[in-house]
Every structure is written in structure tokens, then in C-alpha cells.
Amino acid sequence: MSKNSVTIVLRAVISIAILVGGVGTMVALVKSRKPAPQIDTPERALRVDVIAVSFKDVPVEITGLGEVRSRDVVQIAPEVPGRIVSVHPDLEIGGLIPAGEVLFEIDPRDFQARYDQSNASVSQLENTIARLKKQYSIDQGRLTTYESTRKLAKAEYDRVKRLYEKDKVGTQSQVGNSEMAYNSANDALAQLSQSVDLFPIRINEAEDSLASSEAQASLSKTNLERTKISVPFDSRVKTVSLERGQYVSPGMPVVTLANDSILEISVSLPSEQASKWLKFEKSPNPSKNAWFGNLTRVPVQISWSDTAVWEGSLSRIETFDQDNRTINVVIRIPAPKALNPISGTQSLVEGMFCKVTIPGKIARNVVELPSESVGFEIDKDGYKTVYVAVESPDDGQLRLTTKKVRESHITEDSIFVSEGLLEGDLVVLTRLINPLPNSLLNTTQYDSAETD
Template sequence: MPNITNHRSPKARAALCALVLLTGLFAMKALAGLKKPPEALDIPETPLAVEVTEARSREVQTVISGYGEVTALNTVALSPEVSGRVVALHPNLEEGEVIEKGELLFGLDTEALTIDQTTAERRLVTLKRNRDLLKKEYERTRRLFDTMKTGSLSDVETAEQAYNTARDSVDQLAHSLAETELNLKKSTVRAPFRARVKSVSIEMDQYLTAGTQVLTLADDALLEVAVPIKGDEAAMFLEFAKGAAPTTWFGPLVPKECLVSWNDSAATATGTLDRVVRYDAASRTVYVAVQMNGQSQEGFPITEGMFCRVAIPGKSLDHLIPLPSHAVTSSGAVRIDNNGRLKTVSVETAYTHDGFTYVSAGLDEGTRVITSRLASPLENALLSITVPKELASGGTR
């Protein structure tokens, strides 16, 4: 049987392969054309619901807030000026009691001083008598020597010396008697003002040594708070009196009524801005004194030792826009309504107090500022505006 062999050239083989590939491509395309494409979905953009407030500038009365401890401006530590045994005590001489001015605090035994005083008074009478007699003798001796040349100059000098000695003895005893009388007065100690007893370490029959501190009294009629203020805030907001003489220290402050409050206004009082106390270079802080003079407080009082919040009125600033502090970011920007879209703009702030930040530049009048609390919103996001009641009624925030 004959051997039949099919011989194809390389070109024929390539053409056959290409034909197979083209057939497959056309088949795939035909099959793909039979499948319908999915319909396009129209997904609406979800608006971001926010509240806004209109930017309106106005004059702002600044208030500087600080904290400080209340102290009694007049505190006296008492010590006896003479030594002695305690023989009298005020019945209310206890810590926290109030003693009226002039009332006896304590008295020391004066028996020895009284004896010294009586003895000195009697002796002084005798010495004065002797002095007067010696004075007459000296004058008589001097007159006889000068007019009648009787006696000698030595007799005159002896009489003068005796008189001078007697006079000196009288002066010394008079001085000693005055000291005794003064010590008698010092043996009785009275309240120098209407005083609150801060501390007491004295008992009846106790022997006190001169100079030993036994009492501490405070005058609550004049209390003071030293309030620290940041240096930049002090320079911007503190108001100093005009026309004061030039000095290298701070000039007098304009007296302003301040509010002093303790424990979230559980106790309040009014005070007056008085002076600059000191400047702390390490912390760049200015300390100012606020005095509470003669307060008549009802209810729970502001007292020494309380750590209080003090609100001090500062200068008035013009053309500031108040915004809730949460509406201003830490980087100094606010988010506004820009034709229904969110836009972030940078602003300059001048002052922050009690939850409000006051913008000095970067916002135009009437700009609607977003006041809602937002967490990293998308720029140019669609907004759904909720107008607060005060804006809907025509008011401003």
C-alpha cells in the first residue's frame, strides 16, 4: 500500500493558526454583544446637616479671668513686750473667734511693777526735795562769793557739783519711773482692731517671756487676692491710669469692680482692682491685687484661705466677631457656608473668654459660620442648613 504523507509549508501553518485565532475573537465578541450592560445608578449626595450663625462685629468688653488665694491684708503676730505671769485672758480667746477693737486680750501680773512704781514715786519726792535744797545752797554760795567776796571759788564749785549730782539723780529716777509706768501699760494687751484669732498659744497662769509669739490676729475688714495674668494678656487688656508720672515700674491701674467667686459661685463677693503686685520673669506673669474692703456678705462668705476665681474687666475692643470657641479650630480656622458648600477659611483671633472666641480678621460681615461640632468634614461637602431661632427671628448671636 502506498505511504501518503501530507506536506504543508510553514506559511500555510501560520495562516491556519491566524484563522483559528480570528475565528475565536469574533466568536467572543459575538457572545459579548449578546450580554446587556448594567443600568447606571444615580446616587444622590447626602448633605451634611449643620447650624450656622451670621458673623456680626461689635464692641466687646474684655474680661480677664484668673485664680488666687484670699488673704487678710492686715495680719499681726503679737508677743508680750514684758515678761510675767498671765493673770487675765479674754473669755473668747480661741482660734476663729472675733474680738472687737480695744477689748483686753490678756494681762500679765503687775504686782512687782506696782511696788517698783510706788517706791520710785516716794523716792523721787525725796530726791527732788534734796535737789531743790542743794540748788538754793549753790545759789547762796555763788551770790556771797560774787557780791561780798565771802568764801572761796572752791566752795562755789563744791556746792554746784552737789547740786548737779542731785539733779542727775532726779532725772535718772524719773526715767526709771517712766519705764516702769510704760511696762505697766504693756502688761495689758488689747485688740488693735476688730480681729479674728488665727492662732493662740497662751493659757492662764502661764509665764510669758518678752518677745515670745503667743497670738496671731487677722483683720477681715480688708481681704486681698493676688491674681496671676499672662504677660501678653496683661499688656493687651489691663487699663492703666492716664497722665501718671513716668516710672520704671507699673503705673496705677484704673480701679474697676471685679467679681470674686468660690466653688462655682457658691460664694461670691465684689472687689476693686488695686495695683500690680509683682512680675514673675520665669513664667512671664503679672500679678495684680484685687481688694475686698468692708464686705457685708449674705449667706456663705468669702474668707481668707479660699482659692477663688476672679473676673477683672479689661479694655473695650472694637470690631470683634464673637463665635463659640468650638467653631474655631486649634489651627485658627473656621468653616463657613459657601453657596451651600462647606469651605474652610483662616481667621485671626484676639480674645477668648467663657466659651467664646472673638475673631478680629478673616471674616466678612454676614458670613454664615458653621457652629456645629464636626469631626474632620470633607471640604466642599454639601450642606443642609439649620438656622438657629435667634437668626430666624432676625437676631444676632
């Protein structure tokens, strides 16, 4: 064996010896280690507030928000054209104008001339009819005279003709003259009869013309009256777009007036909540229209910025929004109640955005819980989750579990539960974030009065 081979073998033996020695040392150390002492750590309890479930009947209050508006808002537009010659001194935005006063006046001169002309035509036709009727009466009397004259002329003609033909008394000229007299009398009677027969037609035509002229005179009078535009009710001016000297055309809106004698608020409510809790009249809907029944006109409380409270009444259902599944109900407030709040001194006016509280039906057998004690998520069956403290059958201590509950309705601070809980259940009020199931609880119990 060469010197190099001996060196390699020697190095391998030394390495193996070192490795075996290290392993032996490690095994000896492990066997000589003493076990760590066991420490018994007690289970820590979660401190929570709880409330015992107690069912009761609760009157439901439905709340919503809405903007105050005037019930009647009217756009004023002139009905005749012309130039503005006068404007009411208070015709400006926010101005108050009593009913019956003239808002503005259009130049009446052209309309006055047409009215006078129409009246003159009426008078002329009335005189014509009177003259025709009088002449008709006179000519009817003349018919008798003309008939007598014709008879006399006929008798004279017959007499002269007979004397001439039988007795040879007289001349042919006398016979011709008497015949001419008879024919003249006969023609005069025929002409007068024809004239009398035409009088009723002429009178009817004149009366028709009179009716047309009277209609034109009435229209002229109406147009003359339309040159003065008056306020139909005690009004507040919302918009104005005219001034003295301006030319206006029919149908062009120039003023918007609001009637603040009755105010309204349209409040949007979830359709499910509204149909469940709003009070409807028990009598059937008298209308044959396919629409909601009549609401019970219950008193409604209206508040604005926590500075004033007014009373109104539930009026009607205004619209149904099929996209948002909401119902708009209308609250009506007469001016005396708008001017005299239940609390505060501010008057209720158009444009205020108010909170409305509507008394609804009675919720039967529900339990009131603070909103923070009920989970936000809703399962496919419509249930939410609450934490409940229950006595453990193993150690008799209160431990954490969950229950599924169905919501009856909600208010600003509370949720009312109708299903899922039993009388006496201890519902956890403390907000817990991802607690361990069956956690030990250290509870402080409150009653419902203390949680309000």
C-alpha cells in the same frame, strides 16, 4: 523507544492538552461577560449650622479665681517675759474681740516694783537738785559776806602792822594775830568760792542722773503697761497657743488676729491679657519706683458657688510671676459690702474661693463665635482655624473651606475674633472631625442672638 519513555511522553501531551483547553474556556467566558450597569450616586451634603459674621464693639470682662483673705493679719507676741495670770474669755479660734480689750495679762508684780523703785530714785534726785540749787544760791550770798570779812581782816592787819613798825605801838604778837585772822578770812573766802564754782557741775551731774532715772522710770512704766496686751482693732482670732499659768518669753507669737473690716482677693491673670485689657489711670505714676501704674478703681463683681454675689473694687497689682507670666491683681471689699451681697444672703468671709469678674477696655471691631467653632491649635504666627461655608464658583453651592483667624479675647462660652474674617462670612458652628475639604454643605443659618 522503551515502554516507560512512551508513557512519560503520553502523560506530558495529555497535561498540555488539558491546560490549553482550560485557558481557552476562560477566554471564552471573559468575552461572553456583559459590562455592569453604571449607577449615578448623588453627592451627600454635610448638615451644619452657620452664623454670618458681624463685627461689633464689645466691653471685655476679665475673669479669674482667688481666695478671700483679711487685709490685715497680725501675730501678737509679748514684749516682756512672765507668767500669764488672766486670759480674755473669747480668746479662742473664731472668737470676736472688740478693739481696746485686754487679750491676756502677764504677772505685773515684778514690773510694778521696778517702776516704784525708779520713781523713788527720780524723787530723790529731784530733791537733791533742789537742795543743791538752794545751797548754791545761799553760798553765792555768803560770798559777799566772806569778801567783806577778808577786806576787814586785811585792813586790820595792815593797821596793826603799820602801828607796830612805824610808831612802835603794839606788839609783835598782835601783828601775828591780825595776820592769822586775815589769812583765815582769805582761806575761808577761797574755799567758799571754790565750792560755789563747783555747784553748777554738781547740779549738772545730778540733772544727768535725774534724766537717766526718768528714762529708767519711763521704761519701767512701759514694761508695766506691756504686761497687759490689748487688741489693736476689732479682731477675729485665727490661732491661739497660750493658756493661764503659761510662761511666755518676748517675741514668742502666741495669738494671730485678723482684721475683717477690709477683705481682699488676689487674682492671678495672664500678663498679656492683663496688660491688654485692664484699665490704668491716664496720669503718670507719681512714684519713682519701677512698677506698674495705678489701676483704675472699677467696680468688680464677686461670686461664690452660684449662691451669692458681692461688689468690690480693683485695688492694685500685687505681684508679677515671671515663671508663669502672670500678674496678681488685688480686689478690695470693705466689710459693709461683704456683709450685704448684691444677691443671696451669705456674707463674704475669709477662705472662700471666689470667681471675680473685672470690667476691662472695649474690644473694637470683633466678632463673637462659640468656643466650639474655633480650632484648638495655634500656628507659629498665632492664628487658629475656623471652618467657613463659601459659594463654589463651579456649581454655586456652599462648600467647606478653612480660614485663619486671630483671637482677640475669650470668655467662658465665646471666642472673639479680630482678624481673618470678613463681614458676612458664614462661619460653621457645628463641630466637625476631619471633614473633607470642599465638602458640600447643607446649612442652617443662625444670628448671634440665637447662639447666645
